[in-house]
Amino acid sequence: MTQIDTKTRLLDAAECLFSQQGFAGTSMREITTVAKANLAAANYHFGCKEDLLSAVLERRLLPLNQARNARIEQVLTEAAEANMRPKTEDLLRAFIEPAMAFCNAGHNSNAFVAIIGRSLTAADPAVRDRFLDLVRPLLTTLHQALCLALPQLPRELVLTRLFFTIGALGHCLCFSSITPLCEPNSSDTHKHRETLTQDLITFVTSGLESPC
């Protein structure tokens, strides 16, 4: 068998269609058609549509958040060894860069980032809750780390500003998928994405470090 796993093809198709049309706007028949698989195969592998969504989210989000978590821990460790406070910008970079880099990670993960960007504020509670369960631990870690970097600020204010940061990031992830900024896969796109990432980090770092 030279072609990809049916299960993987289903995940790829679901990811692509969910990102373009949303969860409610995508049918199981569309997914199986794009995946060139049988309609029954989807339910056979994933049970129901909502569990397919969970599988789509988990496949990318678990490793992504693991990478972000590792980078945050690294920033904290290096700061502790130097007997200094971690820098706000370093923490935010550890949180943002892996997500934005996902756009260029090959496969069709650039479709996935739009799902991330939208899931947090999704109207459908089924989407929102399944997503929130996957990111809550990371956000808690990041919040605590940011409080170390910004001891002069009330913890509650840091959390509020972290919310703003997430909003800005999510908006970026959505738009870089909706509106391909240049021709896809061109070096221009790469460069622009890197610029955009740095612009975002600069923006939210200033926002978070703003005096109380």
Place this chain on the structure above:
Amino acid sequence: MTQIDTKTRLLDAAECLFSQQGFAGTSMREITTVAKANLAAANYHFGCKEDLLSAVLERRLLPLNQARNARIEQVLTEAAEANMRPKTEDLLRAFIEPAMAFCNAGHNSNAFVAIIGRSLTAADPAVRDRFLDLVRPLLTTLHQALCLALPQLPRELVLTRLFFTIGALGHCLCFSSITPLCEPNSSDTHKHRETLTQDLITFVTSGLESPC
């Protein structure tokens, strides 16, 4: 007839349901049931579901954006009279405050803000395009005004940072509807919303004014 217009009841119901379940996740039958109207009445007044969405958007967004536009013009006029540059914070306040204040504007407009927050990055192009057409002029005006306030920054960077600002604002609008921060209509809610608004303005002002 002591009760409200059928047309208005349909708009209210659609607004409420769209904000809670999204456009694709809400059926015409749900809307007419909540509105205590006949199913045929919805199509009679609005034609089709998409045009109903447009009507829902326009009812609140036109006056809201008109108010924001007037406040931006006022900031520009006062700055011109004083022979000074407009302040970034004043412009951002003119843009943000009316939207956030909408949460407490009575009727059920607090449901509407979630629609605003989500529409910009909606998966469904029908939703996104109809929304974008209603806000594009305002965003153009705001961008130009911000360039006057930040002449040291490239216009393109100002636009990028305005995108981040919109993302943070949209995220706020969504969450203040999803998670009622306190008991609704309590003075606590009012106070918290005002605090949140000021926190957001402080955050994005710092972000926009960050050195290049």
Place this chain on the structure above:
DNA sequence: GCCTATTTAAAACGATCGTTTTAATTGTGT
């Protein structure tokens, strides 16, 4: 009174939805 616009009731249109079932067929490991 008459005209027109609203609104209701009820039913039907064809279409699509998520899911399940049944049967036959492939592939893989042992």
Place this chain on the structure above:
DNA sequence: ACACAATTAAAACGATCGTTTTAAATAGGC
């Protein structure tokens, strides 16, 4: 070879969808 998991094909399940139609009833303006 046998067993078991994966996959296909095709059909059907009941349900819901957006929209239209037909008919009757209700209101308000002139």
